[in-house]
Each structure stands twice: as C-alpha cells, then as structure tokens.
Amino acid sequence: MKIKLQARGLWDAVCYGDADFQEDRMALDAIVNAVPEEMIESLAVKESAEDAWDAIATVRIGTDRIQKSTLQKKWRKWDRITFQDGESVDDFALRLSGLMNTFLMLGDDDINE
Known part of the structure; x- marks a missing residue:
C-alpha cells in the first residue's frame, strides 16, 4: 500500500x-x-x-505491549528454529524469511546485526 x-x-x-x-x-x-x-x-x-x-x-x-510480547515470542521461535523432518532447504528458508519479515514489520531490525 x-x-x-x-x-x-x-x-x-x-x-x-x-x-x-x-x-x-x-x-x-x-x-x-x-x-x-x-x-x-x-x-x-x-x-x-x-x-x-x-x-x-x-x-x-496493536499496542506497544502486544507488539513487545509478539516480538518476544518470535525471538524465542527464532532461537529454537531447526530443520523439521523432511523439510526442504527452500521451505526452511521461507520460514526464516517469514520470521525476518515479521521482525521488520513490528519495527525490530536487530535481525540484521
């Protein structure tokens, strides 16, 4: 938009x-x-x-509190991310990309560091 x-x-x-x-x-x-x-x-x-x-x-x-809570959950997910059984490299890359986009959408660009 x-x-x-x-x-x-x-x-x-x-x-x-x-x-x-x-x-x-x-x-x-x-x-x-x-x-x-x-x-x-x-x-x-x-x-x-x-x-x-x-x-x-x-x-x-949403509110800052909701945003911070969502970011914390996504960072925990990021810290634990691993290949799933039978998952292709492309699918894994899509999951990583999706998380990175979520971080950026929520205003957290620490992922680039």
Whole structure:
C-alpha cells in the first residue's frame, strides 16, 4: 500500500498530513481500495488519509505491549528454529524469511546485526 501511495505521489499526504484536500482524498481512496472489505466502512469516515493510515497501523500492530510480547515470542521461535523432518532447504528458508519479515514489520531490525 505504501508503494502504491508513493508511486502516485500521495505518500506525503499520509506521512505528513499536509496535502491539499484533493490529494488527501486521492490518498484516502487508495487506502480504502487496498484494505479488506470489512475495514472499508471504518476507514471511509476518517477525516484524512493520515487518520486512516494511523487506524490501520493501530489495528495491524496493536499496542506497544502486544507488539513487545509478539516480538518476544518470535525471538524465542527464532532461537529454537531447526530443520523439521523432511523439510526442504527452500521451505526452511521461507520460514526464516517469514520470521525476518515479521521482525521488520513490528519495527525490530536487530535481525540484521
């Protein structure tokens, strides 16, 4: 979604909230069209694209406490990760990649260290 907004030159409307009304509406429209159907109604009533983006972030990531708890669980999983019986190297790499993406999504880039 962020890439689509950037490609359309609308990311500043979301990031800084300083776009004119038309750009803000275009950004809000792009956001509403990119989310699951059950989220559309709650986002369509937001005052700005920035408000809609913040609402998605709140739903997606949750509170800091939940985020930290999730990160702790994922780090424990990372520390214990091993090949499973019959698992291919590609499947193992996909599991590693999935965990790494989860860390990044939750704002933890310590995985690169």
